[in-house]
Amino acid sequence: GENVEQHPSTLSVQEGDSAVIKCTYSDSASNYFPWYKQELGKRPQLIIDIRSNVGEKKDQRIAVTLNKTAKHFSLHITETQPEDSAVYFCAAIRETSYDKVIFGPGTSLSVIP
């Protein structure tokens, strides 16, 4: 089955700096890669996703890059703000209706004002 690794497990950055979180996956058939943000005590929220036919996607301060050959993808947050502090999870999914969704172990991001 799919195995998703995520690094780093914790990350502290100064406000205004950039943060990068990397994930690797094992199933070469995975073709959908979402990123979720979970604030303490709340549900995970989808913040950005990318499909395998695209190498990069950007939404304001957030971007995701995908390297299918190397089987890794990364989340980039620029101009970080204190409200970006949260746990971020990645997932690698085959887009068929019944495949289970396995998440990476998560990255706890702290943005220091």
Added chain:
Amino acid sequence: GAVVSQHPSWVICKSGTSVKIECRSLDFQATTMFWYRQFPKQSLMLMATSNEGSKATYEQGVEKDKFLINHASLTLSTLTVTSAHPEDSSFYICSAREPPKEKLFFGSGTQLSVL
């Protein structure tokens, strides 16, 4: 995005009792729903995949007789924790995939505390 509703948001129960958690997709039909368990400061651990009209698929190490899953309609899946014990205390969260793009949306979670 799509809305997934989960109830109750928190529940406290006595050891030995059963607790039912509901997960509803409010504005779409979900053929597949997933149930996760999350311990503090840890990742989402998949417990089972719930398919409408068929038996749930449980992950290794998850007791199917302990965690009963019923996906009776395209908008409702339930998780029943039977004969709950303190070690079952955790944050349980459901999710559903929205067709046709199969994006995954989460319920708000249920914090279960077993005394």
